[in-house]
Amino acid sequence: MSSVKKALLETKDLSIGYTGQSIPLFEKQNLALYAGELVCFMGPNGIGKSTLIRTLAGLQKSIEGGIYIHTDNAELRQQIAVVLTDKITTPGMTVEELITFGRYPYLNWNVSLHENDIRIIDEAIDQVNIRNIISKKLYQLSDGQLQMVMIARALAQTTPIILLDEPTAHLDLNNRVEIMRMLRNLARKTNKAILIATHELDLALQTADYIWLAGNQKNIITGIPEDLVLNGSFDDIFRFKGFDLKTGKVKHEINRARTIQLNGNDSEYLWTRNALERNGFQIVQHNGDTTIKIEQNNNACVWIIGDNRYTSLQGLLKYLCG
């Protein structure tokens, strides 16, 4: 049984851009963010992603059209938390203070924190795993740590909508994956609508419920990631050079005469194929000039060509490439 999705934010014929520029960045767009969904907003540099985020957050005026919020809170600042890429203006503040002030809309400055506020701040700190740095001053943090802190501050605002501009910039791979997974789970568990502007193609395709793809006609194409890959929308916009998004692989030139038939399974097969294609071999299903068999026993892997056995891909490549 399908349930009706609840749009928390909608735009009607929204055009955005900067005064003094005659042409808008996006024109007459009808978009929606739904409760419980993570949306990744993608597109080339300079196309207008940050500008749209700021406009949706109410930090910048639209050119025309409307933005409608369908939540129970009356005030915009209690409905939308936003994480931007701007420089911090209070470097002497501690992490804990910054996150605490994240709850400012709900707090009275001269009243001490309620138990509920303390619990929410604690949860936000744990969600992004930054308890070990809460006493540090902001200027003492690495870019990645600061990014995590800003996300914690947004979480502590407990708004139904969160907008983030490139939240994984500066983060290492583990933290990038962790942040995307965390935001995705958060959307699911707490029924928030979360929009992320990002250049992380791989991660977005694997975690987003929905993609907004900035098009070439001042428009935004929307859909689930797989549909946009298969219908060529990503190719149209990014014009990938040397990368085949449909297979998720870098395109290698075939520059070796002999073809290879590869018999094996699982990740060993995938990485062997990767090594061979990277070195210019063409892999064929049948009748290869050379057949390589991958054998796996007790976590060890052996590559077999005729009577020759290789215990590493490096050894195999040395034999094949000379």
Ligand SMILES: Nc1ncnc2c1ncn2[C@@H]1O[C@H](COP(=O)(O)OP(=O)(O)OP(=O)(O)O)[C@@H](O)[C@H]1O
């Ligand atoms: N304050 C401003 N005044 C005038 N034009 C601006 C201003 N800020 C950005 N722009 C212009 O608006 C366009 C969109 O910028 P924006 O930062 O929204 O792009 P973006 O898609 O987020 O890019 P990136 O992926 O590089 O972060 C750019 O051409 C930029 O030069």
